[in-house]
Amino acid sequence: MSTNRELAHLFQQTAAALELLGENRFKVNANTRVARLLKDLTRDVEEIVRQDPETAVKRLTQLDGVGKGIAERMVEFVRTGAVAEHEELLERIPRGLFDILDIPGLGPKAVKLMWEELGITSVQELKDRLDSPEFLALPRMGKKSIENIRKAIEFSEKSQDRIPLGIARPVALEWLAELRSLPGVQKADYAGSLRRGRETLGDLDFLVACEDPATVREHFVTRPAVTQVLAKGETKSSVRLEIAGVPFQADLRIVDLSAYGAALMYFTGSKEHNVRLRELAIKSGRRLNEYGLFEGKEERPQDGGAEPLAARTEEEIYQALGLGFIAPELREDRGELEGIPPRLIELADLKAELHAHTRASDGRLSLEELAQTAKDHGFHTLAVTDHSQSSVIANGLKPDRLRRHIAAIREADERIDGIKILAGSEVDILTDGRLDYEDDLLAQLDIVVASPHVGLRQDPAVATQRLLAAIRHPLVHIIGHPTGRIINKREGLSPDMEAIFGAAVEHDTVLELNANWQRLDLRDHHLRGALAHGVKISIDTDAHDAPHFDFAIYGVLTARRAGMSPDSCINTWPAERLHAWLRSKR
Numbered sequence: 001m002s003t004n005r006e007l008a009h010l011f012q013q014t015a016a017a018l019e020l021l022g023e024n025r026f027k028v029n030a031n032t033r034v035a036r037l038l039k040d041l042t043r044d045v046e047e048i049v050r051q052d053p054e055t056a057v058k059r060l061t062q063l064d065g066v067g068k069g070i071a072e073r074m075v076e077f078v079r080t081g082a083v084a085e086h087e088e089l090l091e092r093i094p095r096g097l098f099d100i101l102d103i104p105g106l107g108p109k110a111v112k113l114m115w116e117e118l119g120i121t122s123v124q125e126l127k128d129r130l131d132s133p134e135f136l137a138l139p140r141m142g143k144k145s146i147e148n149i150r151k152a153i154e155f156s157e158k159s160q161d162r163i164p165l166g167i168a169r170p171v172a173l174e175w176l177a178e179l180r181s182l183p184g185v186q187k188a189d190y191a192g193s194l195r196r197g198r199e200t201l202g203d204l205d206f207l208v209a210c211e212d213p214a215t216v217r218e219h220f221v222t223r224p225a226v227t228q229v230l231a232k233g234e235t236k237s238s239v240r241l242e243i244a245g246v247p248f249q250a251d252l253r254i255v256d257l258s259a260y261g262a263a264l265m266y267f268t269g270s271k272e273h274n275v276r277l278r279e280l281a282i283k284s285g286r287r288l289n290e291y292g293l294f295e296g297k298e299e300r301p302q303d304g305g306a307e308p309l310a311a312r313t314e315e316e317i318y319q320a321l322g323l324g325f326i327a328p329e330l331r332e333d334r335g336e337l338e339g340i341p342p343r344l345i346e347l348a349d350l351k352a353e354l355h356a357h358t359r360a361s362d363g364r365l366s367l368e369e370l371a372q373t374a375k376d377h378g379f380h381t382l383a384v385t386d387h388s389q390s391s392v393i394a395n396g397l398k399p400d401r402l403r404r405h406i407a408a409i410r411e412a413d414e415r416i417d418g419i420k421i422l423a424g425s426e427v428d429i430l431t432d433g434r435l436d437y438e439d440d441l442l443a444q445l446d447i448v449v450a451s452p453h454v455g456l457r458q459d460p461a462v463a464t465q466r467l468l469a470a471i472r473h474p475l476v477h478i479i480g481h482p483t484g485r486i487i488n489k490r491e492g493l494s495p496d497m498e499a500i501f502g503a504a505v506e507h508d509t510v511l512e513l514n515a516n517w518q519r520l521d522l523r524d525h526h527l528r529g530a531l532a533h534g535v536k537i538s539i540d541t542d543a544h545d546a547p548h549f550d551f552a553i554y555g556v557l558t559a560r561r562a563g564m565s566p567d568s569c570i571n572t573w574p575a576e577r578l579h580a581w582l583r584s585k586r
């Protein structure tokens with residue numbers, strides 16, 4: 001784990017501990033805020049401290065949301081590997097309480113109560129006591145909340161991981177198409193983290209406005225993938241479903257057409273974005289909720305009867321708040337309320353695939369089939385980038401085989417009209433930063449994608465040097481999946497991203513956003529940092545088969561989350577511009 005992630009976890013745990021102990025709200029918030037900040041930070045705190053430990057506190061406090069106390073704890077952690085305050089807090093709290101807090105829907109308030117009133121300190125104890133009369137007698141505890149806790153425990157025991165976007169989105173699209181085709185349905189959308197394009201999802205959220213709620217509800221709870229119906233209420237239904245062995249939950253909310261925009265906005269979130277919007281409304285003497293934007297600050301239940309100033313569409317509400325429309329992917333409270341965003345990249349902007357495999361290494365398509373698939377997607381350019389010799393499992397090409405492959409690609413390019421086929425390679429970046437072919441061979445290729453495949457548990461400093469060597473190599477065009485992470489499975493490299501971005505700009509080397517949903521590498525907050533430096537990005541699917549070309553949308557969603565405009569992505573460039581840039585490295 002990188003220092004930033006370790007620190008984020010530490011501050012998160014500190015916040016929870018403080019709350020369990022009933023400490024001051026400000027301290028809790030300061031810790032929560034910095035934990036969030038650290039998850040998005042591209043600069044390595046350890047680097048900042050090591051640069052000059054004497055002035056580190058001062059420099060750290062320049063980060064937004066980092067006060068002196070927090071900065072001192074960061075320095076303490078880098079120096080000693082621990083923070084005394086955190087250790088002391090952990091002493092005072094049974095470890096099992098943190099496991100209880102990990103159960104979705106159980107917040108510190110409820111956990112504190114169970115602990116203080118009933119002495120519950122582990123998930124097992126919670127399960128054992130759930131049906132006891134004392135538990136039911138707890139303040140604000142009812143039969144229904146107990147049932148919810150039981151279900152939440154069962155669910156969290158089954159599924160520890162969030163669902164990858166690439167597993168959930170195809171199902172959601174199918175469900176959405178069905179919902180939209182039901183009689184009497186006026187509007188239907190998916191909301192939540194899926195609409196924001198996050199790389200993993202906690203659950204799916206659907207929203208429907210319709211004339212016949214009963215039919216829609218019935219349809220929803222009887223989908224073939226549904227394994228359990230959790231709730232089937234007037235306005236909200238919830239089901240569990242299972243796709244390819246992955247269990248997850250989906251919620252359906254039925255709302256009024258007249259307030260559809262307000263509901264869509266609310267349930268798209270993020271929660272943090274919603275909070276910002278509500279603050280903005282309050283500043284101008286209004287209030288915003290899931291039913292609309294209303295005059296006056298005073299909240300009334302359901303705003304029954306009151307006429308909203310805006311509610312029908314999201315656009316209307318943003319406008320009434322004095323804002324332009326904010327794309328769902330940007331709604332994460334990362335400054336999206338402040339500026340006018342550039343036009344964000346769209347799927348239709350992509351005109352080239354620059355990282356794809358054929359049967360020559362571990363792909364499933366022939367050269368001709370791969371070219372045809374790229375043509376079917378309307379691309380003007382396809383780079384054939386099979387694996388290099390060290391990737392033995394992936395049937396990487398020895399130099400003589402690569403020479404013959406180059407000849408075959410050039411011949412195919414002559415023969416096949418309507419697309420430029422480039423002879424390339426996905427060259428391993430060896431653990432010490434050297435490339436897997438000699439320079440004279442690399443120079444014969446039209447395009448070189450250099451990627452790390454092994455040694456992915458390397459020390460961050462070594463990983464940084466390794467990637468820097470590849471970035472500086474004059475024959476390399478693109479660094480493929482730079483960290484090598486696999487979502488929910490492998491952490492990958494944690495290089496010093498600031499150094500990587502600086503070198504990428506200096507040497508005019510492109511960094512890849514690998515669109516395979518298991519990778520999404522670089523990830524959204526890395527991209528944000530890269531774009532701020534002016535790094536060029538390539539969105540590629542790393543296709544090993546024809547359906548893999550459809551992964552591009554996951555790359556585009558991730559890019560939009562980073563605020564990427566089409567021009568920053570070389571796959572959107574016209575053929576002449578792209579080819580001229582590729583030649584500039586030859």
Ligand code: DGT
Pocket residue numbers: 191192193194198200201202203204205266267268269270271274275
């Ligand atoms: P997920 O499911 O963990 O991937 O993330 P979301 O963002 O889909 O969260 P979810 O499903 O719990 O709720 C969907 C949206 O509904 C969320 O993004 C914002 C809104 N929402 C839910 N609960 C609250 C809340 O307590 N306060 C506010 N302001 N918004 C909420």
Ligand code: CA
Pocket residue numbers: 192193194201202203204205
């Ligand atoms: Ca959700």
Ligand code: CA
Pocket residue numbers: 192203204205251
């Ligand atoms: Ca939900």
Ligand code: ZN
Pocket residue numbers: 355356357426542
């Ligand atoms: Zn590849």
